[in-house]
Every structure is written in C-alpha cells, then in structure tokens.
Amino acid sequence: LAFGKHVYPKYVHTEGITGITNEDVMYCNDFGGAVKLIGWASRRGNKAAVMVCPAFISGSSQLSSVNDVFNAILVSGDATGDVVFYGKGAGKLPTASAVVSDIIIAAKMNDNSKSLYWEDSQGEFVVDYKDLENxxxxxxICSDKTKALETAEKMWGTLHILHREGELTEEAAFITERIEERRFEQDCLNLSEFAEIKGKIRVLDY
Structure with a gap:
C-alpha cells in the first residue's frame, strides 16, 4: 500500500520477542523507554527497507504507551509529520470483529468496489537488512568489564551506559552509536571472545 509493490514475507527479516528478559526490560526503563515489537517499512531510493523486530523506543514516542489488546500504526509524512492510527487489534475478540467486518464490507460492495492494485516484486526490491544502520x-557478562567496555567503545563509538537495580558486578549494558548491521554482527563475534553477550536489541527512533 505504501510503495505500490507487493512485499513477500520471505524477504522480510523477522525476529520475535522470546529472547527478551526481565533484565533487558529493566535496562530499558533506565533508558527511559519501552520494549515493543515493531514492524516498520521505509523507502530507500527505489527500494524498501522492511523489518519486524523487538526494539527499544523512547518514552516520548507515541508508540511507547500502546499496551494490552491495542495496536498502533505510525505514518510519517513530509507534510503531515507523524500521524498515529490507534485501536483494538490484538486478542481473539477484537481480531475476530475486524475479520468479520471486512467480510461483510466485501460482500456488500460486490462488483462495485474499486480495488487497490500494486505491482509484483522480487527480493531485489527489499534492501538487505544487513546494509541498514541502527x-x-x-x-x-564479562570478567573484565573495563576491557569489554573499552573494546566496545573502540568498535561502536561513544556508549550510553545503562544501569538497573540488582545489576551484577560482571554485567555491563549500553547503547551504541549508529552502525551498519553487518559490521555490528561481526564485531559481536569479536567481542564474544572474552565476553558473553546476553542481549542485543535495536534502538529505533520512532
């Protein structure tokens, strides 16, 4: 709908929330935000960047207060700025209501409706997520926290150090500067030689 081309799920990098821990949520509280499962898409030239993943978002974001059975869609336009569509969309009853409503509308419109058409696309329309920056x-967890943080800062720039109640002596948590995903993954492999990485979550500006 946004880009005029169909995007197939197999081309969308998707991550779930099973790896999120209470410790991650506590560190996110220190960040001043919330952990949310975000599906996002943006145009990059003639291509689209698309991803579904858990993310830290700022407490000032309109999406940070979306809870329970409510869903929200944030659309950012050149002239309109940020526009949010908000309502019930999760849970069996709200979902069933939406599906039945769509079926009724489709039956009523019959052949009189004006369909929306978009072109087919292949994998090359979607930007490789590893080329994106976040x-x-x-x-x-590390035995030498000072060495781990110094190494991380050399790789990822100035770190925003986070803290939580009950933080372990050998535990460190931080937010990096923007970095290409491919490079970040390789750097994590290098860092894992002397530190155990317990959590990695994107920080999005929404």
Whole structure:
C-alpha cells in the first residue's frame, strides 16, 4: 500500500520477542523507554527497507504507551509529520470483529468496489537488512568489564551506559552509536571472545 509493490514475507527479516528478559526490560526503563515489537517499512531510493523486530523506543514516542489488546500504526509524512492510527487489534475478540467486518464490507460492495492494485516484486526490491544502520542495546557478562567496555567503545563509538537495580558486578549494558548491521554482527563475534553477550536489541527512533 505504501510503495505500490507487493512485499513477500520471505524477504522480510523477522525476529520475535522470546529472547527478551526481565533484565533487558529493566535496562530499558533506565533508558527511559519501552520494549515493543515493531514492524516498520521505509523507502530507500527505489527500494524498501522492511523489518519486524523487538526494539527499544523512547518514552516520548507515541508508540511507547500502546499496551494490552491495542495496536498502533505510525505514518510519517513530509507534510503531515507523524500521524498515529490507534485501536483494538490484538486478542481473539477484537481480531475476530475486524475479520468479520471486512467480510461483510466485501460482500456488500460486490462488483462495485474499486480495488487497490500494486505491482509484483522480487527480493531485489527489499534492501538487505544487513546494509541498514541502527543503534543497538547490548548486555554482556564479562570478567573484565573495563576491557569489554573499552573494546566496545573502540568498535561502536561513544556508549550510553545503562544501569538497573540488582545489576551484577560482571554485567555491563549500553547503547551504541549508529552502525551498519553487518559490521555490528561481526564485531559481536569479536567481542564474544572474552565476553558473553546476553542481549542485543535495536534502538529505533520512532
């Protein structure tokens, strides 16, 4: 709908929330935000960047207060700025209501409706997520915290150090500067030689 081309799920990088821990949520509270499962898409030239992933978002974001059975869609326009569509959309009853409503509308409109058409597309329409840049929250366990943080800062720039109640002596958590995903993954492999990475979550500006 946004880009005039169909995007197939197999081309969308998707991550779930099963790896999120209470410790991650506590560090996110220190960040001043919330952990949300975000599906996002943006145009990059003639292509689209699309991803579904858990993310830290700022407490000032309109999406940070979306809870329970409510869903929200944030659309950012050149002239309109941010516009949010908000309502019930999760849970069996709200979902069933929406599905039945769509079926009734389709039956009533019959052949009189004006359909929306978009072109087919292949994998090359979607940007490789590893070419994208994001900030990252990282939580690690290490015997030498000073060495781990110094190494991380050399790789990822100035770190925003986070703290939580009950933080372990050998535990460190921080948010990086913006970095290419491909490079971040390789850097994590290098860092894992002397530190155990317990959590990695993107930090999105929504």
């Amino acid at each position: 900030k990252f929250y990282v939580r690690l």
